[in-house]
Amino acid sequence: MKTLIKYTFLLLILLFVVGCNTFEPLDENLSGDDRLTSDPAMAEGLLLDAYEGMPNQFLFNDTSTDDAVTNYLSGYSRMATGEWNADNPFSSRWGQYQQVLYVNKFLTVIDQVQWKRDEETNNLFKQRMYGEAIAMRALRHFWILQEHGGLGTSGKLLGVPYITEFLEHDADFNLPRPDFEVTVQMINDDFNEALEYLPMDWDGDLSKQPSRYSGVDDDIYQYVFGTTQDGRISGRIIKAFQAKLNLLAASPAFMDGSGDYYQKAADILGELLSDNGGVAGIDPEGYYDFYDFNIGTRNFPEVLWRENVSTNFTWLEKQHYPPSLNGEGKLNPSQNLVDAFPMLDGFPFSESHPEYDPQNPFNNRDPRLKKYILYNGNDLNNRIIYTGVGGGSDEIDRVQFRSTRSGYYLKKLLDPGVVISSDGSVSASEKMNVFLRYTDLYLMLAEVANELGGPDYMVDGMSARTIIEALRKRAGIGLDSGDAYLSSISTKEQMRDLVRNERRLELCFEGHRLFDLRRWNMLDDIPNVIGSKYDGSSYNKFVVEQRLYSNYENPNYAPIPQSEIVKFDALEQNIGW
Template structure:
């Protein structure tokens, strides 16, 4: 959380500096709300809280609570959660406090924004007010989405509930003992907020070069030049939430609501979820807009190093600020220091499982369990989906100029299975998200630019594929020019799987296509904190034990033996996260999700 706050507050500070004609520093911290009206900086601080507390993890953390990874840090809270310690009073996934605090600040901001003297010029004042209110509506929707994802659930009476839906700020004299609104009511609030945001925000923050392109509604109040418009809505504001980002959040919320875990309690179906994803994707030409390097965006080092302020590459819809420091909290070297193998001065924290490795098909596109794919159990890493080598370090991988050995027989090899506390517990190390040109050696640290990704286009393509398959079948496209089949073919082509025999087989069966789409999502989004939420919204098994491989080498013979590394101890009711136990104990009108009420008596 510390790194997230620093990055986002820094980004916000830059955006304020860029509008220095509007903002002056506050004289002291003890302020009355009435002072907000003549001090835009003060008002901006309320909105800034929403950015400083964005709900995204800045690095990979939650996959170790799933069947995709384990951690060699045995004190890790997600590890403990996965192995039986998840409770309503011990919830590493909780978003309750931070999201509700954000909504409170955003509600205060929205109540006051129209009264703030954003600029001396009335035209600029109106544009700034529109822009900032649009951001606040979109941020409020984003916070509600994360609340529903982590705390929405069915109560003991069979009602699908969300959270208390607050659209006005809470005052000290208010009654805080509020019941949860239904999931659908909270979902409606998301849609309403995003609709309001869409009316006020530009699709993107780009500089106009032609005065004629100034939107009509601003021409009507006297904005005549592109320069006047760019002052508020131009490229200088990149990085803030935009109309395009708001549309992407709508796609995420609709897919959640249409998924098996929630569909029975909402009015959202897969057709709407597909249409909402397509609204974003149609703007980039559908499948023709898929980035050819989108599956390895983290390894595009030249692209990352040369990104302009607020600019995004083709794959990225929304990102955080770049950073390249070598402090232990800084994203510039933090992930490499945490996850490189010990021989490369890393702690080897996140270990991909054999489960995940087995999910990568052969290069022909067939699952490894299908004899038609040509998988060789004696040479398990050959002729595989190229993404395996792109995302996972396995025995024999070449990395940073050396061969990584994870077997148990090579002597003097700390990279081997369970050799030291920083060694892999599964036989694998995470490679995805890391830059090979970084060096965490304390005697020669070399940090490089990284940025946290909030929303990728690949996620939205997978949203569409999942929803379109359920709504219209593998090759149906609704009112759009592309199908689930088209999306998955493009994603696999990009990965280097050009044989379509297995894909064509799946295209004849919605169920088989569903499993293929889910597997592609697993591979494309691995280590990006998506897996745990996906498993739960699908109501797919979440108690699958995490496996590894024990490799022995004897002369020229190598043997591979799969073994269980760690159980996953989840109960059926844990498809839905809990309301914090402290909140249940404080407020009698707040109902717990079914199952969790027995968890902490």
């Protein structure tokens, strides 16, 4: 018995020892700051996070304007029809502070990481990425300001909190909003500092290297700042966004021309576009060649900033092709937008125009209309679409959540050669996210030049008139006998209307109009969305969807999410929300 007790006791001791080792909590493999400083790839991941989810031309927020509706319930539709509020901030960009904090965290470790073994190369990598980081911090704050800057409940024109440090979980996030101009200045300050570190282009051109790198080994400079970095933010991209920032500040909803913001935008745009060849540098096919191109194309003169070309964008055709082509027909352009396209001779569309044909109101029109909008009788790669009576599944309201509600389908941004089979398979296509293109910049210069001195005021050899003439001529307007309507424009007010309409047409469905309407202080004045149906003998207009922005106190300034207002009492809400 004593022997049994002895061995039982020894067995319990052995089990206890083994158990301590067997059931010890496992290492959770959670990486901390020590991993950031010892692993350059992981550290750079913080910087690369700043590039994730950037606004591009596939936002399709046009359905919140007078340019389009959707055939399903979307946040942008709800925004336009009376459901927009601080609890439902459908267009909010407040979440972009996450990328700001990633950047600021990166800046806390950048000096502790060994990026390359060679000291000179390591130092150049560090400086390049520092420039990128503060540029991306500025850019994220610009996008937040574009959405949330505005008149606060106090009646003051406010910006958004500008965060320049990494805030730990227990930090004070209760930050007040500074004055609007203070935020603008802080964004500009970061952009200007970034310009000291970054080249204009990622081409390794030694003649254009920032002065701080003079004396650096040529081969090392070209290695660090060469073409392998293409796609990251550059000096040219920074300047373009500085121009956007200054134009935003100058616009009627904000400083309304006071200060020197129009002039600052003009100076930057004049330099950028002169470097692009001036008016003569406008890409002859730039109104479509950034989305409608052959597989394998990699040179895009129209595009200033983009992501890599990819085959992963055929969801666009699936979502927006009409149902007869096995698509879902989601975005439906409006008659309002169709009517904004002028006649072929350049004069505004009018039923009293001598070349207007009531049986085919799309004849003798601006050629961009046929290129951008799939109207009744238009085609996709010779596949004709009918949206009126007898149009089958493509007819207005024929198939719920698939057929058009307005009488029109989207054509722009889609690859007309794509074939969607009945089993859902899709033929090959290539596209890319576009963040900046030159036509936008030329139209910005036309706007600021006109505001500074009228239709013929020159900025580095370019005026609103010469730019608009070139863009309309590129589109095919007035080729037979000149653009008499443009020639008749003589006042700043007339040119302002024309420039704004050209922005509407050239940039339609690329996410610009909502922000343009807001900075022009015009969102609450847009009309209801109109559609048009062909009944077999004539086209009949009807109201598709109301626009109820006039019900809001001031929709030109978007709400800050109520969840943020509740958490942080120092944060002032925009007026009316």
